[in-house]
Amino acid sequence: MNKDLQNTFHGLDSGDYYYARLDDDRYARQGFREVIYCEGKSLKHLTGIYQDMYDRYGYAFGTRATKEQAAALRQVIPSAEYDEISRILKVGKTEEDRIGNICICSAGTADIGVCEEAAQTAEYFGGNVTRIYDIGVSGINRLLSYTDTIRRANCVVVVAGMEGALASVVGGLVRVPVIAVPTSVGYGAGFEGLSALLTMINSCANGVTVVNIDNGYGAAYTATQINRLACGRLEK
Amino acid sequence: MNKDLQNTFHGLDSGDYYYARLDDDRYARQGFREVIYCEGKSLKHLTGIYQDMYDRYGYAFGTRATKEQAAALRQVIPSAEYDEISRILKVGKTEEDRIGNICICSAGTADIGVCEEAAQTAEYFGGNVTRIYDIGVSGINRLLSYTDTIRRANCVVVVAGMEGALASVVGGLVRVPVIAVPTSVGYGAGFEGLSALLTMINSCANGVTVVNIDNGYGAAYTATQINRLACGRLEK
Amino acid sequence: MNKDLQNTFHGLDSGDYYYARLDDDRYARQGFREVIYCEGKSLKHLTGIYQDMYDRYGYAFGTRATKEQAAALRQVIPSAEYDEISRILKVGKTEEDRIGNICICSAGTADIGVCEEAAQTAEYFGGNVTRIYDIGVSGINRLLSYTDTIRRANCVVVVAGMEGALASVVGGLVRVPVIAVPTSVGYGAGFEGLSALLTMINSCANGVTVVNIDNGYGAAYTATQINRLACGRLEK
Amino acid sequence: MNKDLQNTFHGLDSGDYYYARLDDDRYARQGFREVIYCEGKSLKHLTGIYQDMYDRYGYAFGTRATKEQAAALRQVIPSAEYDEISRILKVGKTEEDRIGNICICSAGTADIGVCEEAAQTAEYFGGNVTRIYDIGVSGINRLLSYTDTIRRANCVVVVAGMEGALASVVGGLVRVPVIAVPTSVGYGAGFEGLSALLTMINSCANGVTVVNIDNGYGAAYTATQINRLACGRLEK
Amino acid sequence: MNKDLQNTFHGLDSGDYYYARLDDDRYARQGFREVIYCEGKSLKHLTGIYQDMYDRYGYAFGTRATKEQAAALRQVIPSAEYDEISRILKVGKTEEDRIGNICICSAGTADIGVCEEAAQTAEYFGGNVTRIYDIGVSGINRLLSYTDTIRRANCVVVVAGMEGALASVVGGLVRVPVIAVPTSVGYGAGFEGLSALLTMINSCANGVTVVNIDNGYGAAYTATQINRLACGRLEK
Amino acid sequence: MNKDLQNTFHGLDSGDYYYARLDDDRYARQGFREVIYCEGKSLKHLTGIYQDMYDRYGYAFGTRATKEQAAALRQVIPSAEYDEISRILKVGKTEEDRIGNICICSAGTADIGVCEEAAQTAEYFGGNVTRIYDIGVSGINRLLSYTDTIRRANCVVVVAGMEGALASVVGGLVRVPVIAVPTSVGYGAGFEGLSALLTMINSCANGVTVVNIDNGYGAAYTATQINRLACGRLEK
Amino acid sequence: MNKDLQNTFHGLDSGDYYYARLDDDRYARQGFREVIYCEGKSLKHLTGIYQDMYDRYGYAFGTRATKEQAAALRQVIPSAEYDEISRILKVGKTEEDRIGNICICSAGTADIGVCEEAAQTAEYFGGNVTRIYDIGVSGINRLLSYTDTIRRANCVVVVAGMEGALASVVGGLVRVPVIAVPTSVGYGAGFEGLSALLTMINSCANGVTVVNIDNGYGAAYTATQINRLACGRLEK
Amino acid sequence: MNKDLQNTFHGLDSGDYYYARLDDDRYARQGFREVIYCEGKSLKHLTGIYQDMYDRYGYAFGTRATKEQAAALRQVIPSAEYDEISRILKVGKTEEDRIGNICICSAGTADIGVCEEAAQTAEYFGGNVTRIYDIGVSGINRLLSYTDTIRRANCVVVVAGMEGALASVVGGLVRVPVIAVPTSVGYGAGFEGLSALLTMINSCANGVTVVNIDNGYGAAYTATQINRLACGRLEK
Numbered sequence A, B, C, D, E, F, G, H: 001m002n003k004d005l006q007n008t009f010h011g012l013d014s015g016d017y018y019y020a021r022l023d024d025d026r027y028a029r030q031g032f033r034e035v036i037y038c039e040g041k042s043l044k045h046l047t048g049i050y051q052d053m054y055d056r057y058g059y060a061f062g063t064r065a066t067k068e069q070a071a072a073l074r075q076v077i078p079s080a081e082y083d084e085i086s087r088i089l090k091v092g093k094t095e096e097d098r099i100g101n102i103c104i105c106s107a108g109t110a111d112i113g114v115c116e117e118a119a120q121t122a123e124y125f126g127g128n129v130t131r132i133y134d135i136g137v138s139g140i141n142r143l144l145s146y147t148d149t150i151r152r153a154n155c156v157v158v159v160a161g162m163e164g165a166l167a168s169v170v171g172g173l174v175r176v177p178v179i180a181v182p183t184s185v186g187y188g189a190g191f192e193g194l195s196a197l198l199t200m201i202n203s204c205a206n207g208v209t210v211v212n213i214d215n216g217y218g219a220a221y222t223a224t225q226i227n228r229l230a231c232g233r234l235e236k
Helices: A002-008 A026-030 A043-057 A067-076 A109-124 A137-144 A147-151 A166-171 A188-201 A216-230 B002-008 B026-030 B043-057 B067-076 B109-124 B137-144 B147-151 B166-171 B188-201 B216-230 C002-008 C026-030 C043-057 C067-076 C109-124 C137-144 C147-151 C166-171 C188-201 C216-230 D002-008 D026-030 D043-057 D067-076 D109-124 D137-144 D147-151 D166-171 D188-201 D216-230 E002-008 E026-030 E043-057 E067-076 E109-124 E137-144 E147-151 E166-171 E188-201 E216-230 F002-008 F026-030 F043-057 F067-076 F109-124 F137-144 F147-151 F166-171 F188-201 F216-230 G002-008 G026-030 G043-057 G067-076 G109-124 G137-144 G147-151 G166-171 G188-201 G216-230 H002-008 H026-030 H043-057 H067-076 H109-124 H137-144 H147-151 H166-171 H188-201 H216-230
Strands: A010-013 A017-021 A059-063 A081-083 A088-092 A099-106 A127-132 A155-160 A178-182 A208-210 B010-013 B017-021 B059-063 B081-083 B088-092 B099-106 B127-132 B155-160 B178-182 B208-210 C010-013 C017-021 C059-063 C081-083 C088-092 C099-106 C127-132 C155-160 C178-182 C208-210 D010-013 D017-021 D059-063 D081-083 D088-092 D099-106 D127-132 D155-160 D178-182 D208-210 E010-013 E017-021 E059-063 E081-083 E088-092 E099-106 E127-132 E155-160 E178-182 E208-210 F010-013 F017-021 F059-063 F081-083 F088-092 F099-106 F127-132 F155-160 F178-182 F208-210 G010-013 G017-021 G059-063 G081-083 G088-092 G099-106 G127-132 G155-160 G178-182 G208-210 H010-013 H017-021 H059-063 H081-083 H088-092 H099-106 H127-132 H155-160 H178-182 H208-210
Touching: A017 A043, A017 G109, A043 A059, A043 A067, A043 A088, A043 G109, A059 A109, A067 A081, A067 A088, A088 A109, A099 A109, A099 A147, A099 A216, A109 A127, A109 A155, A109 A216, A109 C017, A109 C043, A127 A147, A127 A216, A137 A166, A137 B137, A137 B166, A155 A166, A155 A216, A166 A178, A166 A188, A166 A208, A166 B137, A178 A188, A178 A216, A188 A208, A188 B188, A188 C188, A188 G188, A208 H208, A208 H216, A216 H208, A216 H216, B017 B043, B017 D109, B043 B059, B043 B067, B043 B088, B043 D109, B059 B109, B067 B081, B067 B088, B088 B109, B099 B109, B099 B147, B099 B166, B099 B216, B109 B127, B109 B155, B109 B216, B109 H017, B109 H043, B127 B147, B127 B216, B137 B166, B155 B166, B155 B216, B166 B178, B166 B188, B166 B208, B178 B188, B178 B216, B188 B208, B188 D188, B188 H188, B208 C208, B208 C216, B216 C208, B216 C216, C017 C043, C043 C059, C043 C067, C043 C088, C059 C109, C067 C081, C067 C088, C088 C109, C099 C109, C099 C147, C099 C216, C109 C127, C109 C155, C109 C216, C109 E017, C109 E043, C127 C147, C127 C216, C137 C166, C137 D137, C137 D166, C155 C166, C155 C216, C166 C178, C166 C188, C166 C208, C166 D137, C178 C188, C178 C216, C188 C208, C188 D188, C188 E188, D017 D043, D017 F109, D043 D059, D043 D067, D043 D088, D043 F109, D059 D109, D067 D081, D067 D088, D088 D109, D099 D109, D099 D147, D099 D216, D109 D127, D109 D155, D109 D216, D127 D147, D127 D216, D137 D166, D155 D166, D155 D216, D166 D178, D166 D188, D166 D208, D178 D188, D178 D216, D188 D208, D188 F188, D208 E208, D208 E216, D216 E208, D216 E216, E017 E043, E043 E059, E043 E067, E043 E088, E059 E109, E067 E081, E067 E088, E088 E109, E099 E109, E099 E147, E099 E216, E109 E127, E109 E155, E109 E216, E109 G017, E109 G043, E127 E147, E127 E216, E137 E166, E137 F137, E137 F166, E155 E166, E155 E216, E166 E178, E166 E188, E166 E208, E166 F137, E178 E188, E178 E216, E188 E208, E188 F188, E188 G188, F017 F043, F017 H109, F043 F059, F043 F067, F043 F088, F043 H109, F059 F109, F067 F081, F067 F088, F088 F109, F099 F109, F099 F147, F099 F216, F109 F127, F109 F155, F109 F216, F127 F147, F127 F216, F137 F166, F155 F166, F155 F216, F166 F178, F166 F188, F166 F208, F178 F188, F178 F216, F188 F208, F188 H188, F208 G208, F208 G216, F216 G208, F216 G216, G017 G043, G043 G059, G043 G067, G043 G088, G059 G109, G067 G081, G067 G088, G088 G109, G099 G109, G099 G147, G099 G166, G099 G216, G109 G127, G109 G155, G109 G216, G127 G147, G127 G216, G137 G166, G137 H137, G137 H166, G155 G166, G155 G216, G166 G178, G166 G188, G166 G208, G166 H137, G178 G188, G178 G216, G188 G208, G188 H188, H017 H043, H043 H059, H043 H067, H043 H088, H059 H109, H067 H081, H067 H088, H088 H109, H099 H109, H099 H147, H099 H216, H109 H127, H109 H155, H109 H216, H127 H147, H127 H216, H137 H166, H155 H166, H155 H216, H166 H178, H166 H188, H166 H208, H178 H188, H178 H216, H188 H208
Parallel strands: A099 A127, A099 A155, A155 A178, A178 A208, B099 B127, B099 B155, B155 B178, B178 B208, C099 C127, C099 C155, C155 C178, C178 C208, D099 D127, D099 D155, D155 D178, D178 D208, E099 E127, E099 E155, E155 E178, E178 E208, F099 F127, F099 F155, F155 F178, F178 F208, G099 G127, G099 G155, G155 G178, G178 G208, H099 H127, H099 H155, H155 H178, H178 H208
Antiparallel strands: A010 A017, A059 A088, A081 A088, B010 B017, B059 B088, B081 B088, C010 C017, C059 C088, C081 C088, D010 D017, D059 D088, D081 D088, E010 E017, E059 E088, E081 E088, F010 F017, F059 F088, F081 F088, G010 G017, G059 G088, G081 G088, H010 H017, H059 H088, H081 H088
16 A cells, blocks of 8 residues: 555555545645644554655654554554654654744643644744743743743744633733644633633734644644744745 | 602502512621612613612612613702713712722723722722723733732722733732623624633632623622721621 | 752753743742642653652642542652542641631532532631531522521632522622632533533622632632631731 | 405415414414514514404414514504513403412512513413512522412412522422523623523422523413413313 | 431531531422432442431432442442433332323433433322333424324423424424423534523423423423322422 | 726725625536625625626626615615515516426524525526425424425425424425525524524434525525526536 | 334333334335434444344444444344444445435545545445545645546535535535535534534535534435436435 | 823823823834724723824824714814724824735625724734735635735735635645634624634644634734744844
8 A cells, every 4th residue: 555655645545545635745835844633533544644654755743643543653663753742643853954943831831732742843844942831920920030031032832721811921022923822721611722712812912823722733833934934944 | 659669678560560679688687788780670660779779878879870771860860970981870978988908900991991880889888999900911011010009909809801811910919819800892702701701710820709791890899898808897 | 850849949851841830939929838730730740749849848739630640649759648529639738727717618419529629728728617518509498507607707618510509699698708619510501510600600699709610729719818818817 | 465364374475475374273282372473573574463363363462572563563553552571562352260370580670571571471371470579599588588479379480680590499499390581681691691591401409490581471381381280271 | 327317317428527418308398209319429428328318218219320329339238229221220119109191202212311311200209101202303203193192191201312303393282381301412513412402492382491401300300290280289 | 997897807995905806707617696795895895896797797686785785776776676574685687497496484484584585596596486484393284284385396495593493394304405594583592593503403304404594595505506406407 | 022123113122112113104205214323322222223124124224333332233133344434334235226426525534434424325325426535625736636526426525624614615616515514523622523513504605505513424315315306316 | 181191101080090001112012003992992081092192103093993983083183084994093194114015815895894904004014915805715716816926925814704714725825824814794603703713723724823803903913023024124
C-alpha cells in the first residue's frame, strides 16, 4: 500500500475507497508543512498516513494523538516519539533555523498541555518560543513582572481555562496581536471551555483574536504567520 | 382601596383577587426595608403598591421602573422622583445614618446604569458608597492606581459587561468579598450578559460570588449585609 | 529539584520550562494560605507542588484530587491523607484556633461531597462549621425545624443540585449572606448543575450570591471572609 | 365567506387556499370546547375564525391576543371583550355549572397575567378557581399560611418566574398533582423563563409536572381534566 | 449505627455529621411511601438508608441504582433484588391491592428502561399498569390500533426519545391527562433528551405535561395521584 | 449606475465599492433563476439590485422583504407587488409551464406565512403546488383524511412551529422525501423555532430532512430539484 | 420465543410485555426494508429482533451497533458480520440490482465512519454509490478536481465535522439535492457536531437539507428516495 | 465641565461621580488612537466624551452609534459626520499616510455594514484597504476570480453571516492571517451570529482566528497590528 501512496498521495482502504487525499500543493500554496490531526482517525488510517508522509519527507508530525495511537504507530515505525503532555506524536526531524519570537503564556499549570501543543508546533514551523506559564490574573503581580519579556515578542499566545481573563489583561499591555486559546480546564460552569471562549471573544481589550477550545495548534499556526511577516520572511 | 390596603397589606384587583401580599414581617425578620421590583407590573398594580407603602411608611423605593411607570406614578403621587440612568423610582425619604464603606467599581461607562442601581440602593439601606467607574482591565493601570481606595471597603461590588474580567483582577487584590454583577453591555457573543456571567462564575480569583445579570439591587443587598456585619451592626 | 523550588518558588519541568509560579505574597495580600487545585494537573507537576509547599510550610492542602493523584502523592509523601467523599488531599496540619460560625446546609445526601469540600476547607481556613445536611424543600418541615440553628451563623452556605430551590427559601429566613453552591446532582435536564446554577442566580430571595457548580471550595473562601469580618478578625 | 365557513368548517383565503381546518369532532373526542390561539395569526384569518365560531356556537374564546387583534375583531363583532392582563379575547358566553376546585398560586405580582389566563380558561372550561397570588418563597410564611386552602383543591397550578422555586415547595405540601407554569418574568439570566422552566422540570418534589413558559392555558386544560376526574365527571 | 437510625431517622457518618434525614411524616402528608433516589449516593450512605428503611418497614425500594450499588447492598441484605433494565433495587414487598388503570406507552424499544422504571414504580404505589411499547409515530398505524386500549386508562404516560412526537399524537386522542417523559435515546442532536423535552413542552396537543428526562419515577408518581383521584381513593 | 450594472453585474456604492456581485452563471450552472434575499439589505442596495435584475430579465423576485423595503421599491418601480403574508416582493412575471406536484402542509394557521413563501417560490421555479394547511397532529384525523392527496406529490414540504411533530407523522406515511421547515411560531420554550428544528432533525421517521427556521424559500428550492428529477426535467 | 415472534411480529419479554412491534406494512407503505437501530437496545431485545427478522426474511441489517452487541449476536447467529468503522451489523444478504448514482463526499478522514454507514446503507437499499473522501474546503482544489464526478450523481451526500463548510461549497456546484450530515468530529467548540449542524442548516447555498449529527443512515434513506425518483423507480 | 475634563481626563457627572476615565497613555503604550464605543452610553456621557476628545486632539472617532446619538452630538458639534451603514460617528480628521494592504471580503451584501465599520476603522488607523464584497461560497467562482487580489494583502478580514463558510475557504487560499468576523445576518437558526461564530472557530482551515459577532472594529484593530508588523512599522 505504501508504494501506492507514494505515487497517488492517497490512502486506499482494502481496495474499496481512498481514505485520505494529501493536500499536495499546500506547502507551495501556504508555506507550511503538513500536520496530522490524529483525533478520531482509525489506527489503520492513521498509521498509513504517517508512514506515507515519513517515506516521502523523512518526518511526520501530528497533534492530539492518544496513547493507543502512539503505540500502534510504534509497531510500524519504532522510532516514533510521543509526548503525553502535549499529545504530539512525531517521527524524524525537520532541519530549519528558528526565527523571531513567539511568547506563549498560560494562566495555570493545568493549561500546560495546550501550551506545549502550541509551543512545539511553533518550533516545528521554525519559530523561537518564549514560555511563561502559570501567571493567571488572580495574582496580577506575577503577570506584571513579565511585562517586558512579553513585549519583546512578535505575537503573544495566551492560553487560559476557567474564566480566561488573562487574554484581556495581556491584550491591554502589548502592541502586537494576542491569540487567545480557551482551554477546557475548570469547574462545571466552565462548560468544557465554553466560558473561557466567550470571555476571550468578548474581550474588552483590543488586538485579541480567538481560536478553538484547546486548539494550541491553531494558535501556533497563526502566530507563525505573524512572526514570519514581522521578520520579513513570509513571501506571499 | 387604599384604606383596605392599610389594614390587610393586600392589593385588591376590582374585587376579584388580591394582586399583592406585602411581606409584612420582613423588616423584623431580615432588617431590610421593602424594595419594589417594578418590572412587569401593570400600572394599576404598581401605583397601588407604591401608594400603600407611601401611606404606611412615608416613603417607597423601587427599581427597574420604566418611564411609563414613572409617569403613571406621578399622576397619583406628584412628588415621585425618577432617575433615568439607574431606573430607580422613589417617593419620600428615609432618615438613617450611613455606616461603613461599600466600594462599587465598573469596567466601562455603559455599565453605570447598573452601578447606580447598586449605589443608590446601598445608600437607601444605610451604607456609605465609594464609586470608581470606567476602570476596565484593558488599561490595567487605571485599576491599579485605585488599589488602596478599593482595599479600604468592607465589600467590593464589581460591575462589568463584555467579558467581565474585572471581577477576577479585583478579587486578586483585596481581602474582602467581591460581589460580581455581569451586565448586558457588549457585542453579540456577549449574549446579553451571559458571557460576563460565566466569566464571573468561573473566576480563578477567590472571594468572588455572583448575582444575576444587571442585578445591581441584589449586589447592594448582600453588600449591605456584609457591611453591617463588618461594622458590628447586624443583629441576628 | 526541591531545593531549587525552595529558592525560586517555581516548578521546573525537565529543565525546559517552569510549570508553576507560586503566588508568594498571597498570604500577605489576602490573608489566606494557598490551596492546590488538583484537577487536570499532571502527576509530576502535582507532586512537585505538594512537596515544595510541604517542605516550606509543613503542610499542604488541595481540592478535587483523584484517587490516582492521591496514590501518586503517597509514593512521595506517605503520610498524605485522602478523603474520597470530599476529594481533599492533604499533608500535615495547620494549627490555628477556629472562630465564628459558618453554617453549611445541603438539599440531599448526594450533595455531601461538595458540602464536605466546603466544610473542611472552611475549617482549614480557621472557621467553626455547623453541618445540616439533607433538608431539601420537598419536605419543608425539615428545614424549618433548623431555622434557629441556621440563624446563629455569620454566613450560610447552601449546597443543592436538581432544582436548587433551597437557596431561595434559606435566603428568605436569615439576615446574613447566603452563598449558594449548585451541584451536578440530578436527572438529565439538570444539565450537570446548570439548572441549579440558574435557579440560584435568579433567586427571588435577597442576599443570595452564587459560586460555580460543585465549587465547595469557593463558597468556603467567601464564607471565611465574611466570618472574619463579623468576628472583627479581618484586617484590611 | 362566512356562509362557506359554516358548511365546511374551513377558512378560505381569497379563493386560493383554506387557512384553517376546525377540528370538528374535538368536543366529542376530548370533551373540550375549542380555544383560539391568537398569536401570530393575521387579522384576516383571526377575525374569520372568530366569526365562524361565534356564528356556529354563540361564543368564541381565544388566548394571547394583542390589542391590535382585539381592535380588529371589535370592528367585526363590536361586543367582543378584551382583558389586557390575561390577554383573553372573547365573544358571547358559555352557560355551564362550575365544579370542583382548582387552586392557582403565583410567586409574584408580575406573574398575574399568566395566572389569569389560566384562571379564566379554567372557568371557561367549567371549573371553580381559587386564586392565591404573590406568595413567593422568599417569605415562606405567606405560603404556609395558605396551606389548608391549597390542600382543598383537586389540582394546584403554580405560576412563577425568576427561579420558580414555589413549585417545589408547594409540591412538598400537597397530595394532589401540581402543574407548574414557568413565566418569563425576571432578570437577565432568567432567559425569558428558561431558568424557571428548568427549575420546575428538575423539581426535587414529587407530583410536579410542567407546561410551556407563560402557558397558563395549557395548565388550565390539564387541571380541568384532573378536576373532572376527581369529580367523577370525565367520561372516557 | 442501625439502632441509632431507628430512633432518630438520621444517618450518622462516623460520628461527624448526619448524612440523611428521612422525611418522616411524608406518608401522612402525601400518602406515598418513600422511594430512595440512588444516583450519586456513596455506598456507605446508600446501604445505611436501605437498611434503616428495611428494618423499620420490612421493605425498601429505590430507583436509578447502579450494578455496583446493587452488589454493595446484597453484601448487607442478600435478598435485595436488582432489575438491570429498570435499574430498580428493592428489598421486601409491600402488600396492597392495585386500583385503576395507568397506561404506559413507549415510542421505541430503547425507551423500555425508563418505561419499566415508571411501570414498576406505579405498581409499587398500588396502581394497575397497561404496557404498550414500541408504537412510535413513524408507523402511525401501530399507535392507532391501540386507541381504544389507551382510552381506557385514567392517565397515560408517554415515554419517547429522539423527537418525542408520540406525546402530541396521544394527547390528541385521549380525554385524560398525558404525562410525557423525554428519554435520552437518539442521535447527536437529541442532546441527551433535550430535544424530546422541548418537543413535549411545546406540544400542540392539549393535556400534555412534562417531567424530567428519563424520569420514569416522577411520571409514575403524578400518574398515581391522578389514578387515585379518578378512583375516589385520594383523601386530601 | 444602472447602465454600469448592466455591464458589470455589480452594484457600485457611491464610487467607493461594489455592494453586490450577481452570480451570473448560476442559471447555467444550477438551472435556477436568481432570488433576492431582502433581509438586512439597505434600501439603496436593495433597490439597485431589483432595478438591475428587472432591466436585464424583465422580472425580479425576492423573499423576506419588509413593508419599508416594498415601499422604497415602489418609489422606483411602481408596478412592484408585495404580499404581506409571504413577504414576497416581485416585479414582472416569468412565463413558464408548471410541472409535477409539490405538496405543502402546515400544522397551523400561524405557519401560513412560511408556507406561502415556499408555495409561491416553488411556483416561480415552475412547479405545481398543492396546499394543505392547518392539519397539525393534535387532531390526527385531519391529516389522515388527506393521506391520498399527499401521497400523490413528488415531494412533501411540512411546515410546523411549536413542537413540529407533523414532519415525523407525514414522513411515516409517504414514499417520497419530506422537507421539514421549522417555524418560529409558539410559546416561550419554542425558542423562536429551535424546538421545532430539533424535533425535525431528530425525527424517528425516515426520509425527513430539514432546512432553516422559517426558510420556506430553501424548502421550495430543494423540492423543485426533486420535482424536476421525478419529472425527468433536470439535466445535470 | 422465536416461533411466537414469527406469528405476532412482537418481541415478548419474559411473558410480561412486548418489547418490539415490527412495522409490518412498512415495506408495502414505503418501499424500504426494515433497518434495526441498535443503539440503546438491551442485548436480549436486540438479538431477539435480529433473529426474528432473519428467520422471516433471510437477512437482517442494523446500524450503530457496539462491539458488545455484535459479539452477543454472533453467539446466536455465528454468521453475523460487523464492520467496526461503519458500525453496521448484518446477517445474510439481499439480492437486488443497484440503480442510479449517489455520491458521498467527506471533508476529512475521521468522518469516514459516518460515510460508510451512509454508503453501505444506500447499497443495501439498492443504489450505486460513488465515494469521494477527504476533500475538505481548506484545500479547495481537491474538491474542484472532482466537480464533474460529483455532478454525475442524482443526489449528493456531504459528510463533514468541524465547521462543516463543505456542504455549502458543494451545494453551489451541483444541480441536484445535497443532503448534509454533520459529524461529531472536531475540537471543543464543535460541541459534538452542533457547530457543523448549525453551519449546514444556515447554508448560504441552495439545495442543501440536513439530517441529524452522525446520521449517515438517514441521509442514505432520503438519497435513495431521490435516486429512485430520478431513475423513475419509485412508485407512489 | 470641558475645562475640567481637559485637566483630569475624567467625565464628571453632576458633581457626583466620574463617568469616564480616558486611558491616557494608551497611545504611548499601544500605538493606537482612542476609539469611542458608543453603544449603551447615555447621551450626556457620550457627548461629554466626544467633546473632550475633540477639544484635546482635534478629532474624535466612534463606532456603533445610533441615529439618536448622532443627532445629539450634532447639537453640540454641528460638524460631526454619521454614516448609517457603518454606524461610525466622527468629528474632524487625522492626517496620516496609509501603509500596507488589508483586504476585507464579505460573503453577502447584508454584511456590508460590518465590513465598512472594519474598513473605515482600518483607514482611520492608517492602513490601505481593499474591499471585495458579496463573494460568498455558494458561487465559488466569484471568490476564486479574486484569489490574486486577496493574496496581495498582509492580512485578510473575512466578514460573513449565515453559515460563515467563507472564512475557511479563504483560509485555505492565502499565506497570511485571516481574521474572521461573524455577522448577525441570516435565518432563525443563525441565532444572531452564533452559528457563523461557531463555524469560524471550528474552521478546518489553518490561519483563521475569530473576533466577536459584528465586531468589524476589533478585526480592523488586529489587522492593523499585523499590517504594521508586515511593513516594519510597529515599534514594540
